[in-house]
Amino acid sequence: MAKIGPTMSGFRSVANQYTPIMNATTAAPTLTLSIRCRSNAGRHERDKNLLMAHEVAPPGEGLSALTQRELCDGCMRVDFLYGANRVSLNMDIHYNTDEFWPREATSHLAVEPDSATLEALDSSSVFSTKLSSFRDGDTVAVVLGSDINSSDAVQLLDALLTTLRARGVRMNSVSIVVGSRWPLPESDLFSKVAAAYAHRVGEIVGHNPTSQDLVVEAGVTPTHGTPILISQTVLGADLVVLVDRIRVDPLIGVTGGHTSVLSVSASRTIGANRRLALDEPFRPLDGTTPMSVDAMEICGTLDIDLCVNVISDYRGSPISVVATSPSEAHRRGIDTLSHFAHVRIDTDVLYDLVIVDAGGSPRDSTLYQAVDALYAAYSVTRRNSTILLVAECSQGIGPTGLLPSPQWPRSEFRLGMEKQSFLSRLLSERRVILVSSIFEQMCHGVFDCVQPGSMQDVFDGLQCQLEAGPSRVAILHAGGDMVPLR
Structure with missing residues (x-):
């Protein structure tokens, strides 16, 4: 039997x-x-x-x-x-x-991304501080990282744009940059974002890391000397918001947070960052990997200090949404995912x-x-x-x-x-x-x-x-x- x-x-x-x-x-x-x-x-x-x-x-x-x-x-x-x-x-x-x-995230642990984003933005001191110095004529670049799915992206974008509009930001001053770390054909994410927001924001840009015409040089990272070549739309904005999903990644620790800046970087920057892992062991849920530290320094150089990130379980069910600084979003992502990814x-x-x-x-x-x-x-x-x-x-x-x-x-x-x-x-x-x-x-x-x-x-x-x-x-x-x- x-x-x-x-x-x-x-x-x-x-x-x-x-x-x-x-x-x-x-x-x-x-x-x-x-x-x-x-x-x-x-x-x-x-x-x-x-x-x-x-x-x-x-x-x-x-x-x-x-x-x-x-x-x-x-x-x-x-x-x-x-x-x-x-x-x-x-x-x-x-x-x-x-x-x-x-x-898995059970029904009482899972959240609705749109309402959770509104709540996170409303209680975010980082967001309030950045907008307090925002002036008429200033511009906003919203970066969609390469790890977020189209459904979550649309819900987070809706909540973010609603909040920006309520705080007096004109929508024609907002650019959405759909990030990519690889030279791929037009993504499903770009198509859906373009269809949903083409007449609601100033411009929608699909980032191509191999295009030299779309990036500008902004220095090097202090620790590893990684050349910083970044989207000109991002570099020229007065407020940059990184929107992405935080998930386990064996090379960089977790995605999201400050690592999303690589989605709007040039291939030369991405390659230099990835090269840091050549002889490194896999270190999932480790926030101190060379790649992670390097990405944090890129954000610091560019003065990017706001992330809106969704944290999901392995099925993609949202667990929480954080609206805070890149380093804090990264830390919260590691803490949250540790409870879901670790298997004894x-x-x-x-x-x-x-x-x-x-x-x-x-x-x-x-x-x-x-x-x-x-x-x-x-x-x-x-x-x-x-x-x-x-x-x-x-x-x-x-x-x-x-x-x-x-x-x-x-x-x-x-x-x-x-x-x-x-x-x-x-x-x-x-x-x-x-x-x-x-x-x-x-x-x-x-x-x-x-x-x-x-x-x-x-x-x-x-x-x-x-x-x-x-x-x-x-x-x-x-x-x-x-x-x-x-």
């Missing part, structure tokens, strides 16, 4: 349903599926089509979210985020499998096989974004183990410097190289299988690549290899938004 048993003392059993007992600061719980099927002449002795419900997500304080898992002949179906869709595995499990999620893992547990998804779209739009999920998988696996990374990569690799190439020495830095150090170490100690729609030849033999339709066969083969001895398997959902704690 299959048995589902939680391993945390913070669970209680009520009619086969498990409810986590936790408070707002508790790390996300773990559920261990101890499914053992007795076999007789190679056949499982169990009832077919047995439906069992168990806790699969740590949605928050004292609440549970149940999912149905069909167990048939010892198989359990597990869904993984894949772009805008899901892919599934039928897992024939006869050893312990641990399943992990980041925390037993100190003695290392896994032989981990299946991890990057969190679906947009976290797996490119391979460059998707590899962030490998940090969590690497942290919980033993040497020579296997990691199955599920990521659609609908837009390909992303920055071409991500994958090593003898044609490009490290001295000729290209965007993407900042993650090479972590990838090289990972690939020398782990086997990584990429489940993706990306063309295999694009990976240059770095990963074993399989299409989603072949994932089940690959997993079955790995499972057969593990049957030779006692093994542990972990399932990590939204690995890019997860930070394991030991």
